[in-house]
Amino acid sequence: MSISFRDEYTTHGVGNYYTRVASSYKNPHEPGVQKCLRQILESIVPGKSTLLEPKGGKKVTFDAPSYRLFDLAAGSGEATLAAQAWFSRRRPEIAPKLLVSACDPFTHELYTTRTGLPCGKQSFRDIQIDGLAVAEGRINNYYDVIVCSFALHLCPASEVFGLLYTLSRAAKWLVVLAPHKRPEVGTEMGWERRGQEVIIERTRGRLYQSLNFEDEREEKMADGV
Numbered sequence: 001m002s003i004s005f006r007d008e009y010t011t012h013g014v015g016n017y018y019t020r021v022a023s024s025y026k027n028p029h030e031p032g033v034q035k036c037l038r039q040i041l042e043s044i045v046p047g048k049s050t051l052l053e054p055k056g057g058k059k060v061t062f063d064a065p066s067y068r069l070f071d072l073a074a075g076s077g078e079a080t081l082a083a084q085a086w087f088s089r090r091r092p093e094i095a096p097k098l099l100v101s102a103c104d105p106f107t108h109e110l111y112t113t114r115t116g117l118p119c120g121k122q123s124f125r126d127i128q129i130d131g132l133a134v135a136e137g138r139i140n141n142y143y144d145v146i147v148c149s150f151a152l153h154l155c156p157a158s159e160v161f162g163l164l165y166t167l168s169r170a171a172k173w174l175v176v177l178a179p180h181k182r183p184e185v186g187t188e189m190g191w192e193r194r195g196q197e198v199i200i201e202r203t204r205g206r207l208y209q210s211l212n213f214e215d216e217r218e219e220k221m222a223d224g225v
Contacts, residue, residue, distance in 0.1 A: 027078050032203025033149050033177050034082040039198050040175050040207050041086050044145065047093065066097035068143040070132070070171065073124070073151030074102035077115040079177065083147070101135030101143070103127075124155045128162035132170045142215055143171040153182045164189040165212075172215065174208040187211060 027033060045067060067087070071080045080100050087095040103120035104111055111119040118136040126133075132141045146167055155163060160183050167174060168190025176185065179202065185191050191208035198205035 027075055027150055029150060029179065029201070029203050030078045032201035033078050034085075035200045036177055036198045036203050036205030037079060037082045037147065037149075037175065038086045038090075039200070040195075040205050041083065041145075042090065043195060044173055044207065045087075045091055045094070047091055066099050067091075067094050068099045068138075068145075069101070070135070070143045070146045071100065071102035071111075072146050072148040072167075073154075074104045074111045074119060075107055075149060075151070077102070077111045077117075079147045079149040080111075080115050080117065099138070101138060103133070103135075124159055124163050127166055128159050131166055141170050142213075145173040145175060146171040147175045147177070149177040150179065152176050153178050153180065155183070157183070161189055164191060168210045168212040170213070172210055172213050174210070176206045176208070178204050178206075180204065 069080075069083055071077070071083075074080060080102060083100070084095075084098065087098050100115075100117055101120070102108075102111055102115075102117065103122040105121050105123040105126075108119040108121050111117070120133055120135055122130075122133055134141050152160075164174075164185060174185075174191055181204065185193070185206070185208055190210060190212045192211055194207045194209050
C-alpha cells in the first residue's frame with residue numbers, strides 16, 4: 001500500500017475515503033492486478049476437455065460450460081476487465097459464456113460505468129450476515145471463482161472469519177490480490193492454499209480452494225446428467 005493510501009485511511013477512515021472517491025477511484029496497481037490474475041486464471045480455468053465414450057473408447061471433445069466469476073469489492077472493475085480480456089485471448093470458447101457478477105458498497109456506479117455490467121452494493125459485513133446475494137441475471141449464488149482485488153486486507157479483523165467462511169460455501173476458488181500478505185487465510189476459514197504466491201509489480205496474488213463448496217452443476221456433470 002502506498003504512503004498516500006495509508007494517510008487517507010488514517011485521516012478519513014476506509015469507508016469515508018471510498019465514499020469520497022466513489023466516482024473517481026482508480027487502482028494504481030492495475031497493471032500488476034492484470035498480470036497476476038492472468039497467471040492464476042491460467043491454472044484454474046479449463047479449456048476444451050477430452051473424454052472417453054462409455055462404448056468403443058472413442059475420444060470426443062466437448063465445450064466447457066459457462067464460467068461464473070464474482071468480483072468482490074470490485075472497485076472500478078480492474079479485475080473484471082482483466083478477466084474478460086484473458087478469457088477472450090486464452091479461452092475464446094468460454095468467453096461468450098463468461099458470467100460476471102460484482103458488488104461494491106462504494107464504487108458500484110463507477111464499476112458499471114467502466115464495465116457496462118451491473119454491480120451490487122453488498123459490503124463485507126452484509127455478506128457475513130446475510131450471505132452472498134443472488135446477483136442480477138443469476139438464479140443462484142454459486143461461482144467458479146471469487147476474485148477480491150486490493151480489498152480483503154481492509155476487512156475488519158473481527159469480520160474476516162465470518163466473511164471467508166460464508167464465501168467458502170459459494171465458490172470453488174478464491175483469488176486474493178493484495179499489496180501484502182494480510183489477511184492470513186487458513187483451513188479453519190474454509191479455504192486451503194493452492195500453488196505458490198504470484199508477485200508481479202508490487203501485487204501479490206494468492207489462490208485458495210474451498211473446503212466447503214458443493215456445486216450442483218458439477219454433481220450433475222459427474223452423473224452424466
